[in-house]
Structure formats: C-alpha cells, structure tokens
Amino acid sequence: MIHFYHVTKKFDRYSTALHDVTFHIEKGEFIFLTGPSGAGKSTLLKLILRQMRPSEGQIVVNGRNLNAMRRSQLPYFRREIGMVFQDFKLIERMTVFENLSFILTVLNVPPKEHKRRAYQTLRAVNLHHKLNSYPLQLSGGEQQRVAIARALINDPLVLIADEPTGNLDPELAQEIVQIFAEANLRGSTVLLATHDRDLVQGTGRRSIVLEHGQLTEERPATPARPPREGAVFGMR
C-alpha cells in the first residue's frame, strides 16, 4: 500500500530530513512510526500526502508513483488518504459539523446525508454532542478527535496520523489508538507517527523507528497479538 524506495529529502545542502529510507507497508496493516522529535517523522508523512516531493528515490502509494503524479490528479489521490495533522488543521470559522461536511462536499456526498454521516463519525470519537461548536471552543483533546473524525469520515484506504496522542493523558491516548484500531478493522491501512515509545510497546504492532532521518530499526508485530483474518501484519 505504501512503498518507499531509497527516499532522501534534503531542504538544502546542509539540511537532510530523510536519508535513504526504504520500507513497505502492506494493505490492512497497522504500523507505528516512532522516533524522537526532529527525526523526520512529519517529513515522511508529508511525502506520503505529497505535500512535498523527495529529493531522491521513489514513493508508491496505493499503486501510484507520487513522483510521476500530475498536479490535476493530486486532489483525487488525497481523497483516498485520511490525514490527522499534528496541528489539527481545522477550519476555525467553521463549526465541527461544517468541518466534516466540507469533506463530504469535496467527496460529492449529497448534502442531505452530511448530518447523518457527520453525527455517526463524531459518535465514534465520542464528540457527537459538539456538532455545532467551533474548534476554538473545544479543548486540545477534543480538537484532536475532530481532526480524527474528519480523517475517518470517508473510510479512507490509508489513515495517517502525525502525533495524534501528543499532549493527551495516557488514558485518552489509548482511547485514540483504539479509534485507529477500529478503523483498521474496517479495512483502512493505518500509519501512526508518535514519539511516545510506551504507547507503541503495549500494542504489539509492527513499528519502524526513525532517528536523524534514517530508518534505524523495524520491529515486527509480536506473536502475542495474532493477526486478524484477511489483514497482512508483520514485515515484508
């Protein structure tokens, strides 16, 4: 589903964010991307969403080579990906419902279905009572969950999250991971970037570790957690 082949990303001659990164994520996997702050996790996620292009190497997502993708195809490609941004990127002048409804407009869902689908998705993140609130009226954790709901509303093929549990207490962090696990059970391939190693260790899921822009370690899913039927776990 996501394939990186010797990917390097340089911002200038002296600043290399990623260096010769190669990894593969299969369809239906739930994988953690870990590493300390500044390791290059966000850059890697931006490359997957084609917010930026690699300096070297190839990236293939969902069968498409991102280097060769035309600008006009980009919106349609991004609709297959649900992204939870580190800074949430909610539209402040829109209510929670409108933030979700906008995605449905983009996806060409008839307006009469917007309310039902927004309510259902918000219910999954336990925020259905905040439908008419504005983002700035919500706490950080609640904004986080709205951002997750927005990424989930389309049942995306790939779900990517950049530090979705940052600044949350451990209990709430586990809840968030559970939401992603449910999306994974529904068929989405999940890539979750976090610097919180404790969060990863308890889950027994496969993880890849970035340090100073280089892939230093790949940990397979632990056998204690049997792979679910139909999904591909573990290293390629």
Place this chain on the structure above:
Amino acid sequence: MPRDFIPGHLEPETPANTVSYFVREAIRRIWITKRTSFVSVAMIAISLFILGGFMLLSENLEAAVTRWQGRSRVNVFLDTDATPDQIRAVDAYLGSHPDLRARRFITREQAMARFKSYFANLSGVVDQLDENPFPPSFQIEVTPAIAQSRAFKEEMKSLRAMTAIEQVQFDWEWLTRLRRIIDVVNAVGLTAGGILALAAAFTIANVIRLTMLTYREEIEIMRLVGATERIIRGPFLIEGILQGTLGGILAVGLLFGAFELARHVLAPSSTMLWGFLFVSFLPLQKIAAIVVGGTVAGWFGSWLSVRERAAEDA
C-alpha cells in the same frame, strides 16, 4: 468499507452539490468582509450609474428625434420689419405651390408667447427688452418624402430669393445635428462607463485577492483534504459575480430614483428644455444590460484574481 483504488478513476463533482456550496460560501464571505465588499459593490454601482445616465439621456434624445422625424417642418422666417404686402406676397407664393400649401402664419406676438411657454425661466429676460425680437414666420408642414425630393429643393431656392424672407429653416437640419449629439453622448457614455466598469472590476479583483490571502491557510487545508481547484476557487468567482450583480441592481435603483427626482423637480420649471429629456425611463432590455454588465464586471474581476493566484500557486 474503504473503496479500492481504481487506476484512472476520477470522481467528477456534480454541479447541483458544489454550486449550492459555492453560493453559500460566497454569501458567507461577502457577509464576513462586508465593508470591503460594500466598496466593490459601490464602485460597480457608481460606474454603471454613470453609464446608465448616458444611456438614459441618449434614450430620451432618440425618442424625441423619432417623435419629430414623422413631421418634417419648414420654418420661413420673414424680416422683422416685413410689410403686410410683403407678407401677403409670400403667402400667395406658398399657396400657389401644392407642396407648401399646408402653412400656418405665426405673428411676432405669437412667436414671443410660444418662446415664453417653452422657456418659462427666460421669459423675464425677454420682457426686459425694448422691442419684440421675434420675426413673423410661416410654418409649413411637409411629408418627409416631399422634403427629400429634388423639386422641393428647387422651390426652396426660389423661396429664399424672395424679398422680405430672412431665413428658411428645416427641422431635419437640426434633427441631423441632434443625431450627431446623440452619437457623441453614446460614445462618451460608453467610454466613461467602460473605463469606470473596468476600474470597478479591478477593485473587485483586489478585494477578492485580499479575501484569498485571508483564507490562505484555509485554502491550504482544503487542498490537503482533496479539494480540487474548482471547489476552492468557485466561491471566489461566485463572490465576484454576486458583488457585480448587486452593483448593477443598485445602479438601476439609483438611476430610477435620480430619474424620478429630476422629472418631478426639474421638469415643471421649464417645460420644453427638460420636458423631452425626462419622458421615459430605460426599457427593460437596457435595464437588464446594466445588471448583466455588473455581473460581467464582477466575474471579470474575480476571474483576474483567481487566475493570478492559480499561477502563483502552481
């Protein structure tokens, strides 16, 4: 369940869904930036008001020309001191020609009375004169066909040669002059209105450019969640179109108000001069043209800024 990717498959946006979103968003943005939007609308309205003013003037002048064109008239002005015998001789000459038979004699007193009734505000000036300056005249009604004939021109030549005749004046001569004036009015109106409408379009372009800068972050988010450029830019185009149309409607309203005011305030004070300028308001087609002009100017302005931003973002 998530859908599998089908290579080459692109989902088109259905107009019914996105157009309603464009309109809702555009109205909301106009409301949020109501002060700057008002400037755009006012600029368009002022430009089209000026253009419409010229159109109204030309419309009424045209109507007057058409009214007068049906009856060609020849005015034969006699010398102020023409004797009764000389007047009788001219009258006899006119009576002997079938084309000139439909004549009416206007005495000096009648001419003065007519002037006073046409130009009420100048009647005081005439009263202060020592003697009546208006000459006696014959007013002859001829059909336009006769007026254009060669024989008629020959008759006019011999009429001019008669003693006691000061001047022979044809209505169609000054109608031709009036037509030239109408052409000038149209040209000036179109040029001034066109320049102003272009300026208004650039104002709209600037306002929309500012709005796009305000929404820059939001536009970026829209791109990241898969919105096409059409969805992102659509509301801005509709915003310009709405502003332009509102400007056009406002211009028609202002024009009608000014027209009614002029008709009630100016017209009764001097019957002839203003009377024929404020007979009728613009016909429906021209009203529609003003509103559509606003719409086009608004669209052009927003298209300019949207196109410019697209080039910058590419």
